[in-house]
Amino acid sequence: MRSHLGVRLSYEAKYMLEYIQTVIQEKLDSKMNKEDVDDLEKAIKLYLKDIDNELGATSVTLILKSSASSVLEEAFYKTKSFSLEDWHKIDTEMKKSISSIPKDKDVGTLSVRFFLENSIITGLENYQKTFMTSEMVRQVRLSYVIKLLIYAYYKEIMQLQ
Incomplete structure (x- = not known):
């Protein structure tokens, strides 16, 4: 079963999502x-x-058609086996490389409405808790979890180009 999931993404996450979607x-x-x-x-x-x-x-x-939802689902499946250590590395790499993303591209609205398998939505919500560090009071934002997944897939696509 599928459900809608509305999320406001960062400019960088939307840029990477659009880039992957175009390549696919x-x-x-x-x-x-x-x-x-x-x-x-x-x-x-x-x-x-x-x-x-x-x-x-x-x-x-x-x-x-390649869609934002299909890209996010593929990113989820491709990263499903990542360890917490892998995710910390991805997070560090993403923070360093985010400055190389062009800021002058029109990516449309940053509010994206995904249509995802319920199991993927549950998996994303579980990542919110998994990515919490001991000094955090609240769980990680869903938009940040999605940004990490998209970055991991974006990195793979960029290496294949």
Whole structure:
């Protein structure tokens, strides 16, 4: 099941999110052609017909897009096995490298509405407690947790470029 999660991100987090989304979309556009999409649509239609013959009357339109939600979900899965020590390293690296992000790009609104699997939302909320240090009174902001995950994925994408 999926739910909406509204979060106001920092400029840097939104920039990295938009950058990853653009890279993924460009790769998707270059790797998938019209025939691939047609084949996928036919496969879905056949699948529906196998379930119930009358479902063959279903119209299938497939649009493949990279979204902020899909990027965050992938970032979550890619970093799921990180230890607390790994996260501390990521946090330190992010704080050092954040100044290299251009400040003159228009990234649109900083308030993002993610549509995520409930298990991912729970995982993000658990990170809020996990990332707390002994001297902290409150848990880490969800926007900061998301920024760390996005940075870890952004770093990986940048290394592949």
